[in-house]
Amino acid sequence: MNIACIVLPTYNESENVKILLPRIFEQADRIASHELHMLVVDDNSPDGTAGVVRGMQARFPRLHLITGEKKGLGAAYKRGFAHAIAELDPDVILQMDADLQHSPELLPLMIDLLQHGFTFVIGSRFIFGGSTPDFSLRRRTMSLVGNWLLRNMGGLPSIRDCTSGFRCIKAELLKRCDLTGLSTKGYSFQSSLLFELVRNGAKVIEVPITFPDRVRGESKLSFADQVEFLFNLARIRFRKSSEFTRFLLVGASGVVVNLGLYYLLTRLFSVSLEIAAPIAIEVSIVSNFILNNLYTFRERDSRNSLMRRFLYFHVAAGVAGVVNYSIFMLLVKGVGMFDMFANCVGIAAGTVVNYLMNSRITWVGKKKDGSFPIDRRPMR
Template identity: 40%
Template sequence: MTSLDPSAAAARCLVVLPTYQERDNIRAMISAVLDASPRVDTVVVDDGSPDGTADLVSAMRVHDPRISLISRPGKLGLGTAYLAGFAFGLDAGYGAIATMDADGSHDAAVLPAMLAELDAGRADLVIGSRYAKGGTVENFSAARKLNSAVANAMARLLLGLRVRDCTSGFRLYSAALLRRMRLDALKSTGYSMVPELLYEASAAGARIVEVPIAFRNRAKGVSKVTVGEILSWMRTVAALRR
């Protein structure tokens, strides 16, 4: 890995895209991310996808130096993928690091508006929010809407978070905030890392701003959030409260 020129590093953003079995989606997602802003690069953190996701990304890298790949030997979890991406970005000198879903649910066109909040000094953490004024959710079943509402209410109540969308994985962190956070103390490995990161960011004194997004449920592939992940999420939130 080559570090960025220090004079340009602070202005650049790295988007972390965790993947498992996302070959059908990853090409379009990477293109959308890179088209969003010339300031943006991306790193795909692939967990040994048997569908060849990493092979496709590796082929794309040959033609675009803004694409990086961390290929891991097995399914190590969303949470550890985030941490791997953060470490990569911080080591390379990026001034901001974002996380997004690789399935196309998050609209990369919102990235410039999120970066503007960091640039203006109004935020250390910007959340792409489905539930901020102007945010929308498309193609969600009634059950998923209920699950999301309950999860957000639980996180706000138990963790004391004044955030409308506590479960959004579309986030933009300043590098300075990530360095203040106790990343080495985080315990989650899977989806439960989402509330744990938010809790730790709040504990580190983050100024948090929400930018509305239109969330579109994936059109291809299957969701990786299992019942076990949901139960782990609930246990994590309860443990953080204590």
């Protein structure tokens, strides 16, 4: 019989696993198509979670355990997936939290949906019927904003819950994915994995879930995880975008043009710096435009005329400059960040805004071969 394996990462969940594991195995009889196995990936929890799991293995022969060093949720999942695939050869792999926030009663439905043509089922808090009854306004807002960013920046317009940790995946789809480069932290791992699955052709369906607060044990998601999530967003988006790589190269050439011309004008032609600087800026914008048109977006069949593209490119450069400056000031004055570091963050944010405006407005359109650029791809 085919095997479905739940990979369950745990850190200090001894109280929860005592209750959760029997509830999960109760569902096994309701799953006719698969033999249900469970792999607990415990990171040497100081509260003795692994010992509790070992104590239950005699009662549940399909309960497996691996232990290791704590390196983050994503690292635990990567180890768990690799172990499950190598040792159990399942055809379905599930992700679930150990803190009773995910209801085991949904497992049969999720596995069943894979028998109907879907390859990736998401337990979703944000579709009709799903809910987060105990979320504070702050957490609900952060979750919705995070998901909105992922959908809109990442080109996943139709997935409502991109960070859910309750998922059911066809093993052959997961095996096609390259997990090595994915982030190792909580939210970032979940969203990076989702992108990788979609990129590898996942047929996605979301089912509504209720996500109550955890009652026992402590949440492991920190503020740092949330900050990393934002950085990771840009990383996911641009990881495999050759257009973005070319855009960065052109941007770098613009810096050389700007500095070189400024040097020539001020040093060789004795032009005052008030005049030399704007000339250098405008010439570098024009040279960037020409290169982006001929090189970066050469595969695009842009809907806009050359004149309009030229105009929009200037607007994008202006907006990016304002974003760069605003973030720089906010970080230096508001947060007290070291100015050189704040400037780097400002430049990075300005570059991303600049790229997205040019990709989505200036050179908007399908590629010449009829395919969609990565950030305009429809989902289903």
